[in-house]
Each structure stands twice: as structure tokens, then as C-alpha cells.
Amino acid sequence: RFLLLVAVVAVCVKAQQEPAPPVGTALAQPLPFSHRAHTELSLKCAECHKGAAQGREAGIPPESLCMNCHVSVKAQSPAIVALTGYFKRKEPVPWARLYRLPDFVSFSHKRHFGKAQIACSACHAEVERQNVLVKEKPIGMQSCMACHDKRKANNNCDACHAVHPA
Numbered sequence: 001r002f003l004l005l006v007a008v009v010a011v012c013v014k015a016q017q018e019p020a021p022p023v024g025t026a027l028a029q030p031l032p033f034s035h036r037a038h039t040e041l042s043l044k045c046a047e048c049h050k051g052a053a054q055g056r057e058a059g060i061p062p063e064s065l066c067m068n069c070h071v072s073v074k075a076q077s078p079a080i081v082a083l084t085g086y087f088k089r090k091e092p093v094p095w096a097r098l099y100r101l102p103d104f105v106s107f108s109h110k111r112h113f114g115k116a117q118i119a120c121s122a123c124h125a126e127v128e129r130q131n132v133l134v135k136e137k138p139i140g141m142q143s144c145m146a147c148h149d150k151r152k153a154n155n156n157c158d159a160c161h162a163v164h165p166a
Helices: 002-015 035-039 063-070 078-088 109-115 141-151
Strands: none
Touching: 063 078
């Protein structure tokens, strides 16, 4: 019984820690990418991250979506030449994920962005101003619970720790 209690306490302590990487981190990426440059062209988050309104994950845009423009826009730049290589090989760019929740957390972009109309910046900060993506805001349990409290949303354990439909 004591060991079970210790195990439960250990899991709860681990659950409250900020998921890696820590706030302030910018991960090395295989290609340079500027959210700022793309939003200055009036692109909206959901135009590239198509799963945000309809799915659990916002998703990383497929290379084919990027190539809709980059077949002619900056086509000779080294980064776009490399992107074109991934596209031609039908190989996804191996982007390093900066925002990743633990497997025991059930999160749906559709429920937050699509239904509740919560802006991307609530969790991801002002990504549209970034030339290099940096994790600026915490996405750990405390920050999620504070946001749920602020919006008077369900803060019971099963709100985030049980599988819900997208």
C-alpha cells in the first residue's frame, strides 16, 4: 500500500512538471523557417496548420502545401532547394517538435481553437513575430489549469486525462 502511494505521488509530481523542452528554448531545425515572414504575407495559422480547427493536432504543414508557393517564390534559395528535395523524395522535413504534451494528456486543438475560439497565442505566444520559433509560454499542467480557471472551463482530472472525441 505504501509503495502504491509513493508511486501515485511520483506520477502526480511528474505530471505537474513543464514538458520538455523548457521555456526559452529554440530547437535546431533542418531548414530555416520564419513564421514572421509568412504572417507578414497575411497567412493565418490555420491556413498552414489545417488540423487546428478540425482535429486533435494542428499538424505540421505538408511539403506539398509549402511548394504551392515555393515552386516559384524564392525557388533558388538554399532552404527552398532543400525543401524541394524533401518534396521530390516524398519525404517529410524532420522538424524538431517544440510543443509536445505527454502521452497521458488528452488535448484537442479542435476543442480549444475550433470550438472555444481560443487564439493560438494563448498557448504558443506571439509566434507570428518570430523568425526562429522559441517556446515562450509554459504548457504544463499549472498553466493549463490556470487558463481553465480563468475561462471557467472543466478542471476535473478527466478533462485532460481521459480520451475525448476530437
